[in-house]
Amino acid sequence: MALLKGVVCPFCGCLCDDLEVEVQDGKILSTRNACPVSRSKFLSHAEDRARPTVGGREVGMEEAVEEAARILREADFPLIYGLSSTESDAQRLAVRLAELTGASLDNTSSTCHGPTVLAAQECGAVKCTLGEVKNRADLVVFWGCNPAEAHIRHPVRYSLTPAGMYRQGKKERFSVHVDVRETRTSKMVNQFIKVEEGKDYELLSALRAALRGYEVKEAAGVPGEKVKELAERMKGCKFGIIFFGMGLTMSKGKNLNIDAALRLVRDLNDYTKFLIMPMRGHFNVSGANEVLTWLTGYPFAVNFSRGYPVYNPGEFSAVDLLYRGECDAALILASDPAAHFPARSVRHLASIPTIVIDPKVSLTTKLARVVIPSAIAGIECDGTAYRMDGVPLRLKKIVESPYLPDREILGRIIERVGA
Amino acid sequence: MIIKNGTVYDPLNGIKGEKMDLFIEGGRIVEEAKGEVIDASGLLVLPGGVDLHSHIAGSKVNLGRLMRPEDHRKDPVPATEVTRSGTGYTVPTTYVTGYRYATMGYTTVMEAAMPPLTARHVHEELCDIPMVDKGAFTLMGNNHFVMKYIAEGNWEKLRNYVGWLLKATKGYAIKLVNPGGVENWKWGKNVEGLDDKVENYGVTPREIIKGLSRANEELGLPHPIHVHCNKLGTPGKFGIVVETVETVVAQGGRIHITHVQFNSYGGEDWATLSSAAPEVAKAINRSPGATCDLGQVIFGEATTMTGDGPWQHRLFKLTGNKWYNSDVELEVGAGIVPYTFKPKSLVNAVQWTIGLEVALLVEDPWKVVLTTDHPNAGPFYYYPRVIEWLMSRKAREKTLSEVHKAASSRSTLPSLEREYSLYEIAVITRAGPARLLGLRRKGHLGVGADADVAIYEFREDDVEGSFSRAKYVIKDGEIVVKDGRVVREHWGRTLWVSPPGELPEDAKADFEKYYTVSLENYPVEPEYLPKSEVIPCG
Numbered sequence: 001m002a003l004l005k006g007v008v009c010p011f012c013g014c015l016c017d018d019l020e021v022e023v024q025d026g027k028i029l030s031t032r033n034a035c036p037v038s039r040s041k042f043l044s045h046a047e048d049r050a051r052p053t054v055g056g057r058e059v060g061m062e063e064a065v066e067e068a069a070r071i072l073r074e075a076d077f078p079l080i081y082g083l084s085s086t087e088s089d090a091q092r093l094a095v096r097l098a099e100l101t102g103a104s105l106d107n108t109s110s111t112c113h114g115p116t117v118l119a120a121q122e123c124g125a126v127k128c129t130l131g132e133v134k135n136r137a138d139l140v141v142f143w144g145c146n147p148a149e150a151h152i153r154h155p156v157r158y159s160l161t162p163a164g165m166y167r168q169g170k171k172e173r174f175s176v177h178v179d180v181r182e183t184r185t186s187k188m189v190n191q192f193i194k195v196e197e198g199k200d201y202e203l204l205s206a207l208r209a210a211l212r213g214y215e216v217k218e219a220a221g222v223p224g225e226k227v228k229e230l231a232e233r234m235k236g237c238k239f240g241i242i243f244f245g246m247g248l249t250m251s252k253g254k255n256l257n258i259d260a261a262l263r264l265v266r267d268l269n270d271y272t273k274f275l276i277m278p279m280r281g282h283f284n285v286s287g288a289n290e291v292l293t294w295l296t297g298y299p300f301a302v303n304f305s306r307g308y309p310v311y312n313p314g315e316f317s318a319v320d321l322l323y324r325g326e327c328d329a330a331l332i333l334a335s336d337p338a339a340h341f342p343a344r345s346v347r348h349l350a351s352i353p354t355i356v357i358d359p360k361v362s363l364t365t366k367l368a369r370v371v372i373p374s375a376i377a378g379i380e381c382d383g384t385a386y387r388m389d390g391v392p393l394r395l396k397k398i399v400e401s402p403y404l405p406d407r408e409i410l411g412r413i414i415e416r417v418g419a
Numbered sequence: 420m421i422i423k424n425g426t427v428y429d430p431l432n433g434i435k436g437e438k439m440d441l442f443i444e445g446g447r448i449v450e451e452a453k454g455e456v457i458d459a460s461g462l463l464v465l466p467g468g469v470d471l472h473s474h475i476a477g478s479k480v481n482l483g484r485l486m487r488p489e490d491h492r493k494d495p496v497p498a499t500e501v502t503r504s505g506t507g508y509t510v511p512t513t514y515v516t517g518y519r520y521a522t523m524g525y526t527t528v529m530e531a532a533m534p535p536l537t538a539r540h541v542h543e544e545l546c547d548i549p550m551v552d553k554g555a556f557t558l559m560g561n562n563h564f565v566m567k568y569i570a571e572g573n574w575e576k577l578r579n580y581v582g583w584l585l586k587a588t589k590g591y592a593i594k595l596v597n598p599g600g601v602e603n604w605k606w607g608k609n610v611e612g613l614d615d616k617v618e619n620y621g622v623t624p625r626e627i628i629k630g631l632s633r634a635n636e637e638l639g640l641p642h643p644i645h646v647h648c649n650k651l652g653t654p655g656k657f658g659i660v661v662e663t664v665e666t667v668v669a670q671g672g673r674i675h676i677t678h679v680q681f682n683s684y685g686g687e688d689w690a691t692l693s694s695a696a697p698e699v700a701k702a703i704n705r706s707p708g709a710t711c712d713l714g715q716v717i718f719g720e721a722t723t724m725t726g727d728g729p730w731q732h733r734l735f736k737l738t739g740n741k742w743y744n745s746d747v748e749l750e751v752g753a754g755i756v757p758y759t760f761k762p763k764s765l766v767n768a769v770q771w772t773i774g775l776e777v778a779l780l781v782e783d784p785w786k787v788v789l790t791t792d793h794p795n796a797g798p799f800y801y802y803p804r805v806i807e808w809l810m811s812r813k814a815r816e817k818t819l820s821e822v823h824k825a826a827s828s829r830s831t832l833p834s835l836e837r838e839y840s841l842y843e844i845a846v847i848t849r850a851g852p853a854r855l856l857g858l859r860r861k862g863h864l865g866v867g868a869d870a871d872v873a874i875y876e877f878r879e880d881d882v883e884g885s886f887s888r889a890k891y892v893i894k895d896g897e898i899v900v901k902d903g904r905v906v907r908e909h910w911g912r913t914l915w916v917s918p919p920g921e922l923p924e925d926a927k928a929d930f931e932k933y934y935t936v937s938l939e940n941y942p943v944e945p946e947y948l949p950k951s952e953v954i955p956c957g
Binding site: 005006008017018088092096099117120121122123124125126127128129130131132134135136157158163164165166238239266269272273275289290293294295296297298299304306307308309310311382384386390391392393394 | 476478480481484485486487488490491492495496497498503504505506510511512513514536537539540543544547605606607619732735741742743744745746747748749755756932933934935936937939940944946
């Protein structure tokens with residue numbers, strides 16, 4: 001039996017790197033320090049595995065890879081989508097494949113923090129790594145996110161309760177949760193502020209106004225004195241941070257909400273130290289943005305049909321391409337769009353030859369023309385993942401796998417597409 | 420391979436424009452070889468260019484790319500038979516970065532600011548930069564352990580930690596950026612001078628600089644400490660450069676002042692800004708062991724990105740442009756602000772004079788390196804324009820006549836007659852930086868040198884054009900560029916140092932308490948350096 005220490009969790013953007021995993025005879029027996037979601041990912045990694053199929057018929061890997069290459073070779077306007085739950089070498093090869101096939105290339109950020117990117121492209125962002133928060137923050141605001149249920153160890157490891165250099169735990173941090181309804185996160189904080197649905201922009205703008213001394217009577221259902229109190233609290237802290245989630249990026253206003261939040265934080269730096277961080281979901285969605293950016297200049301929604309990268313979210317983002325029925329083939333890597341996209345987009349995905357590379361059976365594998373099973377990054381193969389704050393960590397290979405890593409599968413498809 | 424009949428400039432071997440043949444075998448320059456013959460008659464043959472300060476890889480570079488789609492859109496780069504696609508303009512994608520350096524005849528490039536915690540990211544991007552050998556300088560001037568051991572006066576622990584950190588990050592040199600000031604920025608503050616205190620640590624910038632210089636020399640690192648001085652970009656603060664140089668030289672250390680232009684400002688505020696290049700050049704001239712690179716301004720678009728968080732905030736407040744800030748726990752900060760250098764702006768015109776003035780006033784060309792602090796003062800692929808300004812007083816006068824008149828009245832540039840020779844250009848673009856980096860097989864064409872060769876069709880009436888597109892570039896003995904086009908994709912090595920040094924025992928407890936990654940996951944694994952070379956210390 002072996003006890004592996006310092007294992008990096010390949011589930012969410014927290015990339016907790018203190019997991020201990022007990023392995024015997026190539027099987028994972030138990031985990032320590034893992035949250036329930038992480039534990040389940042490790043312990044059930046061998047379940048619900050996809051099989052290599054073409055048209056629903058089980059085939060050998062070679063045939064599946066050959067058929068995938070044929071589909072991409074023959075397609076006029078293919079889509080490559082997903083990327084966020086795999087490691088960065090696979091992401092690099094996905095870019096190469098898109099370049100070779102003149103594809104549109106998108107990652108899941110177009111349906112999560114794409115608006116965050118758009119806003120940052122307007123005004124920038126004031127960011128830091130999570131250790132800065134742990135060591136210094138005396139004011140922590142969770143806005144439109146629910147770490148208690150979605151990033152379970154975030155409050156414990158990084159943001160709320162840990163003892164750092166200048167803050168000794170929760171007592172030395174004031175915490176606020178702003179959301180449209182109370183959740184388990186609201187129970188963890190000092191103050192919950194209920195914002196009316198779809199009115200985050202209004203509240204953020206009111207805070208900016210209050211900072212500048214304007215009187216706010218009421219904003220987004222929040223009484224003026226509460227707005228002023230929060231503005232004063234932000235101004236008066238030594239080191240504040242806003243963590244925000246899809247409650248802000250995907251509600252009414254989208255990138256404009258984020259724009260307002262980024263500008264609020266920018267304004268606050270006239271008075272004190274204040275930062276902001278998106279709560280990234282998939283364990284390597286940050287990496288997908290990074291890799292696409294260093295190879296193409298753009299973080300998502302890139303198209304290669306002109307022989308060079310062109311960026312246009314809305315035109316080349318996966319949901320929209322599928323919704324308008326524009327792409328004539330698709331390769332889905334490490335993602336399950338059939339479970340998340342609008343019905344009309346999914347119907348188009350089902351109507352075109354779709355290739356899925358994924359360790360597990362999913363709704364998308366069920367509608368795919370070609371399914372190629374792969375090893376799970378961070379459990380069955382190594383690689384790099386980027387934490388929500390941009391810190392890159394080395395994923396470990398814990399157990400052997402009969403499946404190939406995504407990068408090798410993509411490499412084989414690239415060989416055949418190029419041939 | 421034989422390069423026949425070229426006019427060779429090889430300053431490290433004392434060759435000043437002699438007609439001779441070069442022989443290449445096994446990726447090195449040799450005494451005698453057979454094979455392909457390149458007829459270099461009438462062509463200029465130089466060692467491959469060496470850039471010792473550029474921002475090409477890592478988290479802040481990538482944020483610069485991410486935040487500027489408008490910058491890429493006007494400079495798309497299509498794939499060819501041999502090259503990948505990508506985009507420019509001020510912050511090109513990784514492949515395009517490699518291709519553009521190679522096209523210009525550069526074969527070695529150093530990323531000048533690597534945050535230790537995100538070193539893996541730097542190396543991932545370096546892995547995707549073809550054509551050149553590369554390396555990265557590890558940021559240390561605001562590091563928790565560095566400041567702690569300096570405050571304790573514990574030189575042994577400091578030296579051990581620095582040695583360990585270079586190995587852990589696979590770094591090449593010690594980089595300081597606004598020492599102490601960036602730690603204060605983590606509370607929204609800065610330092611104002613070399614003797615201000617760093618909050619909570621009680622040390623001063625001067626002590627940090629002295630301490631790291633001492634560690635640098637004790638470890639025998641090939642490159643001097645590489646310093647971005649305090650109070651960069653502040654009118655009237657040129658004295659900090661002078662003092663910094665004197666402080667290090669007084670204790671027998673070597674010091675490289677980087678992008679010296681940005682620190683050589685006289686006057687009292689932006690309205691009264693003037694060049695202090697003569698004072699700074701004087702300090703460099705009289706200080707043995709002191710060198711600098713220019714950070715020469717190129718008019719047009721730039722993306723400023725430095726580890727100097729407070730400076731970038733100030734630049735944001737000055738311009739109102741978009742602003743990224745990125746602080747890294749226990750180690751560094753960074754900021755990114757797009758910027759346009761305008762010829763008709765008083766400030767920009769004066770800034771433009773300063774880099775050139777320093778280059779012309781520092782007497783010994785071995786003390787000067789050509790850079791634009793890419794992409795801070797302009798993209799690296801404008802180096803040939805800087806060469807033209809340095810080689811031709813006429814070219815300088817032409818630009819002077821087109822820019823704000825303050826360039827003429829607040830700088831000595833109009834009076835400077837010096838014109839760089841080709842030999843001196845070869846010094847400041849290859850031989851000098853190679854020697855300064857301690858790269859013994861680079862920057863020259865003697866037997867045993869790496870076969871990195873740049874061959875140009877030199878036309879005196881178009882110096883910029885001549886150096887922009889090399890006729891041939893040979894990297895590790897292979898022709899990779901022909902007639903200004905990349906004809907072969909080549910993968911260079913990552914250069915790093917491996918000095919002695921173990922992480923001090925007491926650092927482990929701090930690591931546990933204050934970092935958010937565990938110690939065992941901190942050092943960069945060998946997988947991130949598929950081709951690498953350790954450059955010896957001592």
